[in-house]
Amino acid sequence: MTTAPPRPGPVLDGWQRLTDTVRQAEKTLSALPTPADRTAAQRAAADAVKNRARAERAGFLDMHADAVYDRLTxxxxxxxxxxxxVEAAATAYPGLVPAADLLERERARPQADKEGHEIDQGIFLRAVLRSPVSGPHLLAAMLRPTDRALALLPEFRRTGVVRTTAVRLERRDGVARLTLCRDDRLNAEDDQQVDDMETAVDLALLDPEVRVGLVRGGEMSHPRYRGRRVFSAGINLKNLSSGDISLVGFLLRRELGYLHKLVRGIRTEHPAAWHTPYTEKPWVAAVDGFAIGGGAQLLLVFDHVLAASDAYLSLPAAKEGIIPGVANFRFGRYVGPRLSRQVILEGRRIRAAEPAARLLVDEVVEPEELDAAVERSLARFDGDAVLANRHMLNLADEPADAFRAYMAEFALQQALRLYGADVIDKVGRFAAGSS
Structure with missing residues (x-):
């Protein structure tokens, strides 16, 4: 993509001041060893120049975020x-966000040896999302079906089956059945899983023969759980340690993409677009084994959740050191502020059989009865009035502007957490111990 240079005026003047600061920071950093090999004094020097550049970026975007966004779009x-x-911004405003080649080099390094250039993406996206003009436009763009889903739609309409690396999608009796199938890693989440899940959710929402969706974990080949269904072990900490979990491609795309689509639906041009551009459907989740971290976050956007009586849920944010997605925004709505803090800040695990679980799970049944209970729940959600009432419930529970404000701050705070010394140390020890 090519973009004409900024016109003379305040935006150009501010950007030129920013680029001068960025060049100085790059010069200082290039003279230092890689981050993992720096002395304490060198780390302090690196932090100082990066913070100056980031303060300049934040100040520039405080003044000009909408002008930048309008030029890019x-x-x-x-x-x-x-x-x-972010790719367009890197081309049109070099230094405002990292260029693609810089991110590619950074991606090849383990997390402990990165400069943290994704933090600059977080600064940019926070400014865009918190704007009442640009933010809603970006959220709407993220609710469009992906090109990958549109390309696969004819095959899915014809066969009712699409298999990807992380998700198996089958349409049967009007139900889109999404089975999480990373059987060797307990359905741990990574960039590939996010792409596959968004594709599957898009297909389920696009196909007019689908009336309700179901998400459930498949049988595992992992030695500890071989032959047993597992919902999700959450974020893949090995991938985080090795530097293969991205801010934009995983952490933000996950929340603004398929998870948000589960709540709002997708934006399409369809015959009823005169009254709503969104296509929504009800969703059911069934938890076997456990829903850890991202798995538990996922349950917060479903219309109905079932769990086997021997399953458990947890959000080990304090242990991992990162922010558990939009759970901080949604969790208290289900369980209240006290239990929300116990789970997120203290790492409390909730077992499906205990009373507190009924705040998060609609039905708890014996493992051997879960299949039948799932089918009964799917039948209950296959009704014409369900969609309208679901739409109004979600509108009341999660206003779009409140979600946008949360995501604006999350974009930066999660980026900062990715490069926190405690996170790097924890995930490094986890990866070493599980290898």
Whole structure:
């Protein structure tokens, strides 16, 4: 993508001041050893120049975020997903966000040896999302079906089956059955899983023969759980330690993409677009084994959740050191502030059989009865009035502007957490101990 240079004026002046600061920071950093090999004094020097550049970026975007966004999107005539948006910003405003080649080199390094350039993406996306003008436009762009899903739609309409690396999607009796099938890693989440899940959710929402969706974990080949169903072990900490979990491609795309689509639906041009551009459907989840971290976060966007009586849920944010997605925004709505803090801040595990679980799970049944209970729940959600009432419940429970404000701050705070010394140390020890 090519973009004309900024016109003379305040935006250009501010950007030129920013680029001067960024060049100085890059010069200082290039003279230092890689982050893992720096002395305490060298780390302090690196932090100082990076913080000066980040303060300059934040100040520039406080003043000009909407002007930048309008230039990148042709006055909001074009809809760019977050990945496309940061790439466009890197081309149009070098130094505002890291260039693609810089991120590619950074991605090849373990987390402990990165400079943290993704933090600059977090600064940019926080400014865009918190704008009442640009933010809603970006959220709307993220609710469009992906090109991958549109390409696979004819096959899915014809066969009712699509198999990807992380998700098996089958349409049967009007139900889109999404089975999480990373059987060797307990359905741990990574960039591939996010891409596959968004594709499957899009297909389920696009197919007019689908009336309700189901998400459930498949049988595992992992030695400890061989032959047993597992819902999700959450974020893949090995991938985080090795530097293979990205801010934009995983952490933000996950929340603004398929999870948000489960709540709001997808934006399409359809015959009923005169009253709503969204296509929504009800969703059911069934938990076998456990829903840890991202798995537990996922349950918060479903209309009905069932769990086997021997399952458990947890959000080990304090242990991992990162923010558990949008759980901090949604969890208290289900369980109240006290239990929310116990789970998120203290790592309390909730077992399906204990009373507190009924705040998060609609039905708890014996493992051998779960299949039948799932089918009964799917039948209950196959009704014409369900969609309208679901739409109004979600509108009341999660107003779009409140979600956008949360995601704006999350974009930066999660980026900062990714590069926290405690996170790098914890995930490094986890990866070493599980290898």
């Amino acid at each position: 042709d006055g909001r005539a074009r809809e760019l997903r977050i990945g496309e948006l």
